[in-house]
Amino acid sequence: MLAYRQGDAGAFDTLYSRHKGPLYRFVLRAVRERAVAEELYQEIWMRVIEARGRYEARARFTTWLYTIAHHRLTDHWRKRGLKVVELQDDDAAAPRADDPEARAAGREDLQRLAQAMAALPGLQREAFLLHAEAGMTVAEIAVATGANEEAAKSRLRYALGKLEAALKDD
Amino acid sequence: MTEPERDERIAQAYRALGREEPRAALDAAILAASRRHRARWRVPLAAAAALTLAVGVALVVEREERTRTEEVVLAPQVMKSPAPVAGPRGDARSATVPAAPGKPQVAPERAAAAPPALAEAKRERSDEAGRRVMQAAEPVGQASAPAADRSAPATSVAGALSAAKPAEEADTPERWLERIAGLREQGRVREADESLAEFRRRHPDYRIPEPMLRRVAPR
Numbered sequence: 001m002l003a004y005r006q007g008d009a010g011a012f013d014t015l016y017s018r019h020k021g022p023l024y025r026f027v028l029r030a031v032r033e034r035a036v037a038e039e040l041y042q043e044i045w046m047r048v049i050e051a052r053g054r055y056e057a058r059a060r061f062t063t064w065l066y067t068i069a070h071h072r073l074t075d076h077w078r079k080r081g082l083k084v085v086e087l088q089d090d091d092a093a094a095p096r097a098d099d100p101e102a103r104a105a106g107r108e109d110l111q112r113l114a115q116a117m118a119a120l121p122g123l124q125r126e127a128f129l130l131h132a133e134a135g136m137t138v139a140e141i142a143v144a145t146g147a148n149e150e151a152a153k154s155r156l157r158y159a160l161g162k163l164e165a166a167l168k169d170d
Numbered sequence: 171m172t173e174p175e176r177d178e179r180i181a182q183a184y185r186a187l188g189r190e191e192p193r194a195a196l197d198a199a200i201l202a203a204s205r206r207h208r209a210r211w212r213v214p215l216a217a218a219a220a221l222t223l224a225v226g227v228a229l230v231v232e233r234e235e236r237t238r239t240e241e242v243v244l245a246p247q248v249m250k251s252p253a254p255v256a257g258p259r260g261d262a263r264s265a266t267v268p269a270a271p272g273k274p275q276v277a278p279e280r281a282a283a284a285p286p287a288l289a290e291a292k293r294e295r296s297d298e299a300g301r302r303v304m305q306a307a308e309p310v311g312q313a314s315a316p317a318a319d320r321s322a323p324a325t326s327v328a329g330a331l332s333a334a335k336p337a338e339e340a341d342t343p344e345r346w347l348e349r350i351a352g353l354r355e356q357g358r359v360r361e362a363d364e365s366l367a368e369f370r371r372r373h374p375d376y377r378i379p380e381p382m383l384r385r386v387a388p389r
Contacts, residue, residue, distance in 0.1 A: 047374040
């Protein structure tokens with residue numbers, strides 16, 4: 001990011017290719033609507049581009065990137081009337097029960113996990129996705145989401161507990 | 171801070187959910203935006219460099235001009251002393267000031283004639299200085315041209331340089347937020363929304379403290 005900030009033409013392309021998949025899946029699984037996810041995803045990168053001159057290497061670029069993503073998601077949820085804590089059935093990211101590929105592979109775990117993820121409160125789901133997709137530690141999740149470490153740890157632990165229970169629910 | 175234990179079964183199931191990637195069109199749009207933004211950045215930088223160089227050259231020329239002016243002012247005084255007049259009488263003066271026919275060439279006339287000569291010399295030097303500034307600025311202008319071609323016409327350079335920064339951009343985030351809170355309290359919802367959106371764009375990673383967030387967030 002520092003190289004990009006200093007005008008290195010190829011630095012952004014490198015950054016983008018490294019982070020695009022995890023960030024896209026993070027957003028997609030957080031909002032669970034592909035069209036909305038694409039819009040938010042694009043806006044997050046636009047903010048990265050616009051804010052590059054103000055980037056300071058105080059934290060990992062990943063943490064900075066997901067901080068921006070968190071703010072954008074928070075704005076999005078706020079606009080939608082704080083649906084952050086609502087449980088929704090819509091599921092673009094989760095495979096449907098009649099998904100032949102999932103059924104053929106006998107991946108019950110996969111469907112259970114998707115359903116359990118969808119049922120998580122927004123902040124717990126976000127903590128889990130930051131952990132699973134961006135590989136963040138509790139401390140980094142705390143920074144990215146503006147929470148204290150205890151809260152971040154608690155959210156992640158609850159999320160993992162619920163997902164684990166869903167998978168063991170034979 | 172101890173990390174919660176990672177359940178391998180969860181990690182495995184999560185990986186099996188799939189590795190969706192953004193569409194190629196989305197990638198292309200973002201990468202293109204990054205290039206456009208880079209080009210926009212370069213134009214003001216190139217313009218600032220050109221301006222700095224031009225000002226620098228102008229200062230040097232001005233200094234040189236002052237030195238030469240001092241020489242020219244000194245010249246009539248030098249001419250008053252008999253020693254340097256080696257050639258035929260009046261030669262030195264005729265080089266700069268045409269002799270008035272039938273009039274005796276006396277010292278006061280010489281002194282009176284000096285200012286037009288000085289003005290002429292100044293004008294010539296001024297033209298020369300102008301040419302030199304232009305010459306100095308041209309290569310820089312050419313160097314910046316490709317960047318300007320990519321994003322904006324050359325006229326936007328002046329615009330970019332002269333455009334005043336909005337007051338809120340010059341503010342600290344805290345003062346900016348205070349102003350947004352003030353707008354909310356006055357019921358100026360639209361202005362508050364727009365200012366908050368702009369704030370988010372300018373400070374995407376700024377964490378708004380919860381009490382302030384309650385004051386500035388849309389209700």
